[in-house]
Amino acid sequence: MSQSQQQQAQVLTGNLGYPRIGAGREWKKALESFWAGRIDEPTLHQELTTLRLQDLKKQQTQQLDLIPVGDFSYYDHILDVSAMFGVVPERFNHTGGPVSVSTYYAMARGNDQATACEMTKWLNTNYHYIVPEIHNDTAFALLENKPLAAYREAKQELGLEGKPVVVGPYSYVRFAKGYDAERFAEIVTRLVPVYAQLLSELQAEGVQWVQIDEPALTLAVSSEDEALLQQVYAALAQAAPELKLLLQTYFESVEAYPVVTALPVAGIGLDLVHGYEGNLASLREHGFPQDKWLGAGVIDGRNIWRADLAETAKLLEQVAEFAAEGKLIIQPSCSLLHVPVTAAQESALDPVLRNALAFANEKLEEIATLGTLLSGGAKQADQAAAVAEATRRVEASTEAVRLLSESESRTRLSGSPAGVYADEQLLRSASFQERRELQQQKWSLPLLPTTTIGSFPQTADVRKARALFRKGEWNAEQYDAYVREQIQEWITIQEEIGLDVLVHGEFERTDMVEFFGEKLTGFAFTKNGWVQSYGSRCVKPPVIYGDVLFNEPMTVKETAYAQTLTSKPVKGMLTGPVTILNWSFVRSDIPRSEVSYQIARAIRDEVEALEQAGIEMIQVDEPALREGLPLKGSKWDEYLQWAVESFRLATATVKPTTQVHTHMCYCEFDDIIEAISDLDADVISIETSRSHGELVGSFEQNTYDKGIGLGVYDIHSPRVPGKDEMLNMIERALQVLPADLFWVNPDCGLKTRGKAEVVDALSIMVDAARTARERV
Numbered sequence: 001m002s003q004s005q006q007q008q009a010q011v012l013t014g015n016l017g018y019p020r021i022g023a024g025r026e027w028k029k030a031l032e033s034f035w036a037g038r039i040d041e042p043t044l045h046q047e048l049t050t051l052r053l054q055d056l057k058k059q060q061t062q063q064l065d066l067i068p069v070g071d072f073s074y075y076d077h078i079l080d081v082s083a084m085f086g087v088v089p090e091r092f093n094h095t096g097g098p099v100s101v102s103t104y105y106a107m108a109r110g111n112d113q114a115t116a117c118e119m120t121k122w123l124n125t126n127y128h129y130i131v132p133e134i135h136n137d138t139a140f141a142l143l144e145n146k147p148l149a150a151y152r153e154a155k156q157e158l159g160l161e162g163k164p165v166v167v168g169p170y171s172y173v174r175f176a177k178g179y180d181a182e183r184f185a186e187i188v189t190r191l192v193p194v195y196a197q198l199l200s201e202l203q204a205e206g207v208q209w210v211q212i213d214e215p216a217l218t219l220a221v222s223s224e225d226e227a228l229l230q231q232v233y234a235a236l237a238q239a240a241p242e243l244k245l246l247l248q249t250y251f252e253s254v255e256a257y258p259v260v261t262a263l264p265v266a267g268i269g270l271d272l273v274h275g276y277e278g279n280l281a282s283l284r285e286h287g288f289p290q291d292k293w294l295g296a297g298v299i300d301g302r303n304i305w306r307a308d309l310a311e312t313a314k315l316l317e318q319v320a321e322f323a324a325e326g327k328l329i330i331q332p333s334c335s336l337l338h339v340p341v342t343a344a345q346e347s348a349l350d351p352v353l354r355n356a357l358a359f360a361n362e363k364l365e366e367i368a369t370l371g372t373l374l375s376g377g378a379k380q381a382d383q384a385a386a387v388a389e390a391t392r393r394v395e396a397s398t399e400a401v402r403l404l405s406e407s408e409s410r411t412r413l414s415g416s417p418a419g420v421y422a423d424e425q426l427l428r429s430a431s432f433q434e435r436r437e438l439q440q441q442k443w444s445l446p447l448l449p450t451t452t453i454g455s456f457p458q459t460a461d462v463r464k465a466r467a468l469f470r471k472g473e474w475n476a477e478q479y480d481a482y483v484r485e486q487i488q489e490w491i492t493i494q495e496e497i498g499l500d501v502l503v504h505g506e507f508e509r510t511d512m513v514e515f516f517g518e519k520l521t522g523f524a525f526t527k528n529g530w531v532q533s534y535g536s537r538c539v540k541p542p543v544i545y546g547d548v549l550f551n552e553p554m555t556v557k558e559t560a561y562a563q564t565l566t567s568k569p570v571k572g573m574l575t576g577p578v579t580i581l582n583w584s585f586v587r588s589d590i591p592r593s594e595v596s597y598q599i600a601r602a603i604r605d606e607v608e609a610l611e612q613a614g615i616e617m618i619q620v621d622e623p624a625l626r627e628g629l630p631l632k633g634s635k636w637d638e639y640l641q642w643a644v645e646s647f648r649l650a651t652a653t654v655k656p657t658t659q660v661h662t663h664m665c666y667c668e669f670d671d672i673i674e675a676i677s678d679l680d681a682d683v684i685s686i687e688t689s690r691s692h693g694e695l696v697g698s699f700e701q702n703t704y705d706k707g708i709g710l711g712v713y714d715i716h717s718p719r720v721p722g723k724d725e726m727l728n729m730i731e732r733a734l735q736v737l738p739a740d741l742f743w744v745n746p747d748c749g750l751k752t753r754g755k756a757e758v759v760d761a762l763s764i765m766v767d768a769a770r771t772a773r774e775r776v
């Protein structure tokens with residue numbers, strides 16, 4: 001081989017997954033139009049096919065070697081695997097053959113006959129997947145080969161030699177529920193023939209590379225699992241010996257590294273951003289097998305800052321030492337599903353900030369640039385240009401960071417409350433038991449008080465009003481008047497329904513993080529930086545680039561107005577510091593704990609402003625507290641400590657009679673109950689209905705001793721449950737929780753629901769609570 005050929009073969013470039021929502025959220029619009037009956041199924045297919053091909057074309061223009069196909073989805077890629085393997089719960093009456101679009105969406109969203117499948121967060125991200133329901137005796141069959149179809153389509157339509165992507169059997173079963181834990185290995189083994197068939201069909205088609213995602217390999221892997229993995233991957237290698245399997249891990253470093261890297265696959269993908277320390281330590285300790293490709297995930301797939309390409313190139317050179325000549329793949333750290341599509345549209349941002357941003361498309365450019373940089377002499381001319389380009393960009397983003405951090409001095413930043421916040425109060429002035437009595441006297445609520453989580457429907461009308469205001473067609477007075485009308489209407493509705501603790505409805509808020517970010521300093525907002533959260537729901541995380549400081553009261557006006565309309569208590573509604581942090585893109589050069597304390601201090605100013613305005617029930621939502629938990633148990637304590645301290649920093653200074661509520665959704669609480677209890681909130685409301693009551697058990701075992709509202713119905717489905725169903729939920733909970741600490745509420749905010757269904761569901765809920773009261 002000549003010198004130049006050899007060097008040309010030095011590196012491959014690849015992507016692991018691309019956002020499916022489209023640069024203008026075309027995907028969301030198509031799905032929602034279909035659900036609303038505005039477009040028919042052929043039109044849905046047509047629109048999604050156009051989008052899918054456009055996305056692939058965009059990746060093709062970067063000339064990456066390994067472009068993923070089959071990562072696109074009509075809702076969620078885990079649900080796709082379930083549909084593909086016939087893992088359809090009986091209640092959906094699926095009778096064989098490929099799963100229809102209507103059954104697929106019924107599993108995702110529920111319908112009149114059947115409740116939706118459970119949905120939960122994908123590892124430590126804010127992406128939610130549909131949890132597969134696998135029973136001990138579930139029979140698996142390959143009903144359709146989705147990666148194969150995606151590969152064919154890309155080849156036919158674009159001449160693209162795609163890399164089909166599928167979630168691997170080990171992770172798929174680990175992230176499923178419904179089977180007995182001791183049957184795990186047996187179930188995975190039963191899935192092997194189905195995966196084998198899928199892969200051998202890909203091989204027969206002439207596919208070269210297949211990406212098998214096994215993120216569960218970054219979680220604890222038992223020794224039985226190690227043996228299982230060896231069997232499974234030996235069988236898959238045997239079924240499709242010609243295929244190059246890239247076993248892809250992400251979000252953390254690989255556990256059982258020697259076992260995983262010895263599996264009979266062609267390549268191993270490692271996250272060198274979020275798993276940087278652990279993976280690098282493993283590479284140093286154990287080396288890397290010389291017969292395998294090393295997928296080096298060096299571009300951050302979870303954050304939006306431009307990479308310092310000179311630094312990244314250095315890291316790559318370091319990592320390349322471990323891989324055999326010509327066996328390095330430059331990749332993002334994970335699928336780009338978790339970042340927005342393109343920063344190119346962000347013309348309204350300060351150019352300094354915009355220059356520092358890299359969304360999916362820009363990250364692909366970075367990977368291509370790194371590929372050229374590292375491929376040596378073969379592409380001399382390209383390389384020179386790439387170096388110049390990379391240098392320009394690095395300088396631009398370094399400059400940006402410098403300018404931005406100087407633009408507002410970080411005077412209040414400190415390592416922990418023990419530092420600058422040392423004199424701030426982290427403990428309430430009375431214990432929960434003392435507060436409880438005082439609060440009972442003050443509020444005299446009935447047993448099993450009823451309330452909601454905060455938001456009421458953000459109807460088209462509400463959104464239109466805000467758009468008019470933002471465009472300047474309405475002045476602040478007109479908009480405020482409109483919001484007041486909404487508040488008034490819903491206070492009346494809540495009184496008529498008979499709820500005990502009311503809310504103002506959050507009509508003035510677009511989003512629970514954006515709303516606060518816009519009023520605090522240190523935040524910037526993109527126009528189109530959307531990321532998929534669950535189903536068609538997308539979020540637009542703000543960018544925290546500077547000091548976070550309180551300017552003026554943010555929620556007092558609306559909340560205090562609502563309180564003037566009723567003699568029932570109106571609960572103030574704030575977003576907690578840890579959630580604001582976890583649902584924002586945060587600078588990677590400042591510790592997250594510092595940013596969290598800063599936000600907490602600002603939220604405390606708001607808590608105090610509400611209290612001064614006579615709002616003495618205040619809910620500080622922390623739905624994202626659990627999701628920020630590191631994947632590795634060894635890192636939990638540190639996170640939980642600053643997360644809990646942040647919440648307390650935000651809430652501890654109120655009077656003992658002031659009732660602090662918090663709310664969390666979508667998580668497993670078992671392992672963090674102690675931390676939740678340490679928040680010292682007087683009442684917590686949590687999601688339970690969509691995990692079908694399992695949470696009740698975890699609170700029973702852990703004897704949580706503060707006020708608690710377990711969501712008695714699932715607000716994520718348009719289905720209105722009957723009274724018996726809700727009563728059943730309440731009574732099941734009362735078997736394990738003391739009635740005098742129990743609250744009755746829906747499992748999350750109601751902003752995505754329609755007015756009629758909300759009124760129906762809440763009326764049934766209040767009725768169920770009344771019946772339950774009579775029975776205790």
Ligand code: GLN
Nearest residue numbers: 453454455621623749750
């Ligand atoms: N108060 C918020 C609402 O009701 C809580 C939302 C959430 O938990 N995600 O919308």
Ligand code: ZN
Nearest residue numbers: 623665748749
């Ligand atoms: Zn919620």
